[in-house]
Amino acid sequence: MRILVIEDNSRLLELIAEDLKGAGYVIDTAQTVADAWSFLRMVQYDLLVLDLSLPDGEGGDMLRELRRAGHSLPVLVATARIEVHQRITTLNDGADDYLVKPFDRDELIARVRAILRRPQLRAQPVLRNGNLMLDLDRLVCSVGDRPIELPRREMTALEILLRHHDSLVPRRRLEQGIYAIDEAVTPNALEAVVSRLRKRLETAEASVSITAMRGIGYLLSEKA
Numbered sequence: 001m002r003i004l005v006i007e008d009n010s011r012l013l014e015l016i017a018e019d020l021k022g023a024g025y026v027i028d029t030a031q032t033v034a035d036a037w038s039f040l041r042m043v044q045y046d047l048l049v050l051d052l053s054l055p056d057g058e059g060g061d062m063l064r065e066l067r068r069a070g071h072s073l074p075v076l077v078a079t080a081r082i083e084v085h086q087r088i089t090t091l092n093d094g095a096d097d098y099l100v101k102p103f104d105r106d107e108l109i110a111r112v113r114a115i116l117r118r119p120q121l122r123a124q125p126v127l128r129n130g131n132l133m134l135d136l137d138r139l140v141c142s143v144g145d146r147p148i149e150l151p152r153r154e155m156t157a158l159e160i161l162l163r164h165h166d167s168l169v170p171r172r173r174l175e176q177g178i179y180a181i182d183e184a185v186t187p188n189a190l191e192a193v194v195s196r197l198r199k200r201l202e203t204a205e206a207s208v209s210i211t212a213m214r215g216i217g218y219l220l221s222e223k224a
Contacts, residue, residue, distance in 0.1 A: 006036045052079040064094070127162040153178050153193050171218075
């Protein structure tokens, strides 16, 4: 899943991004409201982590504008503002959760996972197809009782394919889910990721296969 973190403190932004990447998420980062809106116009995100104090505007104004425009994108506000009235106002304006700095980094990950598990987001933490299982909370993949070690990009690709199993997933959807905006992506990079994933599944004797529709996308389905 892909998250946009909006935070003007460079060091804190780096730490948050590292922690969330380590938890298996694809992360884009922005330090201004302007950059954040630019990214939102280009990419479909699963969650925003939003600071309220930004150099070119208020995170609260951005939140209200999102909700006025009808966006249901989940927003976790992470801010140093501790006042109760600020929390109430922010939650009433449409934030899904409110986390006060300084916060425990494990708590941040736990709150992100809790938001993304909500039924309306259809983000089940455990995905299955045939004898293949992917546990996103524990970052564990297995075929039957046998675990498979997957690098982050392959795990993210598998998550997307499992969520849309038996349906064609366009190349663009996979690329957006796997690569952050600041990553250089070569023309054959996606093919290489899917090829490695396919070989791991075949070696583990998974009962599913990944079919490539050349130039269009990929389909994960159970073998006949």
